[in-house]
Amino acid sequence: MNLPEKLSKILLSVTAEAHCDVPCGIYEPVQAKIAAKTIQRMVMQLKELKPSDHNHNNLAAALEYTNAVTRRIATKEKHAQMCKDELSLLWSDFFKPEHLEKFPDLHNTFWQALKLCSKNKQFIDEEAAQKLIAAVDEIAKIFYEVKNDPDRYGSYQNITDKLF
Amino acid sequence: MAHTRILPINSFKRLLFLVRVEGESLLPELLPGRYYLTTSLKKPKVGSYIVFPNPHNERQIFIKKIKSVKPEGYYVSGSVFWGTSSEDFGLISRKRVLGTVTFR
Numbered sequence: 674m675n676l677p678e679k680l681s682k683i684l685l686s687v688t689a690e691a692h693c694d695v696p697c698g699i700y701e702p703v704q705a706k707i708a709a710k711t712i713q714r715m716v717m718q719l720k721e722l723k724p725s726d727h728n729h730n731n732l733a734a735a736l737e738y739t740n741a742v743t744r745r746i747a748t749k750e751k752h753a754q755m756c757k758d759e760l761s762l763l764w765s766d767f768f769k770p771e772h773l774e775k776f777p778d779l780h781n782t783f784w785q786a787l788k789l790c791s792k793n794k795q796f797i798d799e800e801a802a803q804k805l806i807a808a809v810d811e812i813a814k815i816f817y818e819v820k821n822d823p824d825r826y827g828s829y830q831n832i833t834d835k836l837f
Numbered sequence: 838m839a840h841t842r843i844l845p846i847n848s849f850k851r852l853l854f855l856v857r858v859e860g861e862s863l864l865p866e867l868l869p870g871r872y873y874l875t876t877s878l879k880k881p882k883v884g885s886y887i888v889f890p891n892p893h894n895e896r897q898i899f900i901k902k903i904k905s906v907k908p909e910g911y912y913v914s915g916s917v918f919w920g921t922s923s924e925d926f927g928l929i930s931r932k933r934v935l936g937t938v939t940f941r
Contacts, residue, residue: 675871675872676874676940677871677874677940678871680855681872684854684855684874685854685855686854686856686857686872687854687856687857687898688856688859689856689857689900690859690891690897690898690900691858691859691860691861691862691863691867691869691900691901691915691920692859692860692861
């Protein structure tokens, strides 16, 4: 324990911020949206995939089909986790308690979005994929408003809604 | 932004108080989480670490390093290039300084 710490019991102490104020990390909801759109794309492709041969004796065809399905499920799983990670980062690091004053439902919005990430892992569900995209968009809108740059939401939509 | 308290103005306690640094913009000189002995008796100079209320939000207390002294006040910044500085919130007039770090 150094001298100031020893004195902390008798002297008045104050916490002073030496934060960077501009975030040390770079925060941006686009990554979360790309991940959500990837999930949607994988769900669409999984629904379209059909086994080329129902004859289980045709091992090669069965393997090809299983491989195609597995790869898309793995991609869906990976991007659901990426979306969860990106949203969690925004929630825990970018947003501050004072933002709750303007957006009192912020915690619930994030909570529901993260739950949708899990649901998209669990199921191959077009509705769940679309709901996740909508949830990410809602968070993005709040994000750009907090950044005092609401017009950027339009640019965000232009980029992320035309990915496929 | 939690933990921030405003020092009682004109209190004798301001003569000598402790400041606990929160954040990393003064690394490596001042470490986050550490206490530093601070006084309002010492005249700040270039290189001093001063404690002052954020000019844009009086409820927030900042600690920054003096880079230059101008007639209107102190030009302050962090140690890292990406930190906020007087470029963002202006010069800090002498009367706004709550204290200068005196022991670290």
